[in-house]
Amino acid sequence: MRIVILPSADDVAEYGAAVFIRQLTNKPQSVLGLATGSTPLALYQLLVSACRRQHVSFARARTFNLDEYLGLAGDHPRSYRYFMQQHLFNAIDILPQNTAVPDGTANDPVTACLQYEQQIADAGGIDLQLLGLGRNGHIGFNEPASSLGSRTRIKALTQATITDNARFFQAGEYQPHLALTMGIGTILDAHKVLLLATGTHKARAAKAMIEGPLSAACPASALQLHPQTTVVLDEAAATELTDVEFYRHIERENQALVKRLSSQ
Ligand code: F6R
Numbered sequence: 001m002r003i004v005i006l007p008s009a010d011d012v013a014e015y016g017a018a019v020f021i022r023q024l025t026n027k028p029q030s031v032l033g034l035a036t037g038s039t040p041l042a043l044y045q046l047l048v049s050a051c052r053r054q055h056v057s058f059a060r061a062r063t064f065n066l067d068e069y070l071g072l073a074g075d076h077p078r079s080y081r082y083f084m085q086q087h088l089f090n091a092i093d094i095l096p097q098n099t100a101v102p103d104g105t106a107n108d109p110v111t112a113c114l115q116y117e118q119q120i121a122d123a124g125g126i127d128l129q130l131l132g133l134g135r136n137g138h139i140g141f142n143e144p145a146s147s148l149g150s151r152t153r154i155k156a157l158t159q160a161t162i163t164d165n166a167r168f169f170q171a172g173e174y175q176p177h178l179a180l181t182m183g184i185g186t187i188l189d190a191h192k193v194l195l196l197a198t199g200t201h202k203a204r205a206a207k208a209m210i211e212g213p214l215s216a217a218c219p220a221s222a223l224q225l226h227p228q229t230t231v232v233l234d235e236a237a238a239t240e241l242t243d244v245e246f247y248r249h250i251e252r253e254n255q256a257l258v259k260r261l262s263s264q
Contacts, residue, residue, distance in 0.1 A: 001223060002230040002254070003210060003247040005238045009198040012232050013042035016130070016196050019230070020047055021056045023128045023192075029060040031120075033129030033182075034088070035140075036065065036080045039196050040130060041087060048091040058094035062123050064116075065101040066131070066140040067181040070154060072104045078168055078175075079104060102152065102180035113152040113180055120186070129190035133197040136160045137205040137218035141181035148214075148222045150183030184222045193229040195220070197237045206233055207240040 006012050020043070023030050034040070050056045065080055074081035081101040089099050100119060106112035120126060131139050136158060142150060143158045157165075157177050169175045187193065197206050209220035210231060223229045238244055 016043040017046035030127045033126040039132040051092040062098045068102040068104040069176040070178040126190040131195040141179040142219040149185040198234040200236045202237040203240040
């Protein structure tokens with residue numbers, strides 16, 4: 001795991017946007033794995049403005065979202081499809097048919113999950129997967145005790161996640177307790193993973209993910225097995241890390257190496 005600790009949440013978003021822009025510059029037909037929630041919002045805004053300024057194009061890219069609420073149609077304002085349309089897809093040059101979000105209203109959601117896996121495989125696999133981090137260590141909707149080898153499937157959400165996400169729903173509004181989510185095995189198959197976490201409320205999960213044992217109790221700890229994961233934290237999310245000075249040292253060494261190589 002590469003651990004990058006930056007001063008603020010804005011810096012985290014800028015770092016993430018630069019990773020996406022580099023990915024699309026090097027491979028315009030990239031297959032991108034995307035996330036919803038609060039964390040990627042600033043990153044998506046930066047990508048929208050880079051696309052408007054023609055610094056990046058999604059015209060040849062394909063995207064697969066991590067998850068969707070079971071029972072919510074794509075035009076439901078709380079659905080993740082709707083979120084993606086509002087915050088990214090409607091404002092960039094991606095072809096609508098190249099964006100995939102699990103279908104929350106599929107007649108047969110079990111088969112829909114299998115088909116989602118097949119679509120990802122048919123696209124050649126995910127080049128770059130963006131992740132947020134749940135306060136309980138979830139990635140996608142893979143809650144604690146999820147199989148570390150799981151594939152796209154239906155998952156019941158924990159009360160902690162339901163409570164955390166209640167902020168997106170109005171009082172009295174129906175909030176699904178089930179979701180379709182890529183599995184941890186699906187996520188681990190991505191070529192590169194970029195996880196962003198900001199704020200003190202993520203500090204405990206960040207510590208468990210980076211320094212804790214590999215355990216289904218913290219699904220994000222499965223990323224310890226992934227050969228190309230970059231975790232980008234703001235100072236607040238890094239407050240519980242024990243080896244923070246070591247991560248900063250490694251990052252300085254990385255930067256120096258990149259500088260040396262690029263000046264040769
Ligand atoms: C969203 C997702 C979730 C979120 C996580 C953090 O598609 O898969 O795992 O990334 O719950 O959410 P925020 O960013 O709202 O704190």
